[in-house]
Amino acid sequence: MIINNYIVFEGIDGAGTTTQIKLLAERFPKENVFTTAEPTGSETGKFLRRMLKGEFSVDERTASYLFAADRCEHIYGKCGIIEQTQNGKTVLSDRYFFSSLAYQSVTCGKELPELLNSPFPLPELLFYFKIDPEKSLKRVLSRGGNIEIYEKLDFQKKTAEAYDEVIKLYDGTEKGRGMTVITVDAEKSIEEIAEFIWNCVKNLPIHKA
Ligand code: ADP
Ligand code: TMP
Numbered sequence: 235m236i237i238n239n240y241i242v243f244e245g246i247d248g249a250g251t252t253t254q255i256k257l258l259a260e261r262f263p264k265e266n267v268f269t270t271a272e273p274t275g276s277e278t279g280k281f282l283r284r285m286l287k288g289e290f291s292v293d294e295r296t297a298s299y300l301f302a303a304d305r306c307e308h309i310y311g312k313c314g315i316i317e318q319t320q321n322g323k324t325v326l327s328d329r330y331f332f333s334s335l336a337y338q339s340v341t342c343g344k345e346l347p348e349l350l351n352s353p354f355p356l357p358e359l360l361f362y363f364k365i366d367p368e369k370s371l372k373r374v375l376s377r378g379g380n381i382e383i384y385e386k387l388d389f390q391k392k393t394a395e396a397y398d399e400v401i402k403l404y405d406g407t408e409k410g411r412g413m414t415v416i417t418v419d420a421e422k423s424i425e426e427i428a429e430f431i432w433n434c435v436k437n438l439p440i441h442k443a
């Protein structure tokens with residue numbers, strides 16, 4: 235199943251998804267857009283954010299279940315993605331299940347994340363931010379603040395490879411049918427990327443709910 239008017243941004247840490255989602259949202263009239271992210275602001279999401287900061291650890295399989303549970307509420311819960319699109323909004327999400335397929339495949343293998351995430355609907359449009367992990371990690375480090383558990387070069391390199399594989403599975407394939415996948419050269423300037431994304435989005439046939 236496809237969720238119309240649902241646009242997802244994906245990429246390794248520091249690829250620039252948060253920067254670009256804000257810029258894209260500004261192009262829409264406020265009442266027509268809903269910007270969101272995973273992990274979400276729910277109790278499950280907050281728990282995951284603390285785990286990402288390294289405050290405590292859980293078994294990697296447990297983390298996979300928690301990301302999927304947070305996502306389930308994000309899609310189907312009250313004021314969630316489906317409800318927002320039904321209210322006529324274009325939903326922009328900073329990460330979705332492709333993050334689990336990439337990151338959690340590195341931490342606990344492909345099988346569990348695939349199992350947990352295969353029931354979820356596809357977005358209409360997926361932007362995949364592709365960047366050399368050395369460059370993105372430099373951005374993360376220069377952003378300041380605390381470093382999260384996955385923000386290490388070795389891990390980011392493996393995740394970048396896993397993402398490439400995941401995107402291949404969905405781009406123009408039966409599995410990804412109905413979803414448009416657009417790879418973004420995330421090494422370009424913020425302004426160039428914003429323009430590229432807007433050119434893709436403004437030409438989309440926006441389906442009315
Ligand atoms: P992400 O959400 O993908 O982890 P951010 O959008 O938070 O990444 O960006 C990480 C850092 O890199 C921020 O300091 C941001 O200002 C900077 N940044 C984002 N996009 C670019 C870009 N295209 N070129 C240079 N720096 C960028
Ligand atoms: P971000 O808010 O900077 O995007 O950070 C979220 C972190 O959580 C990032 O390192 C990716 C990770 N993550 C997963 O490992 N699996 C997931 O399913 C999601 C949504 C995020």
Ligand code: MG
Binds near residue numbers: 252328
């Ligand atoms: Mg971010």
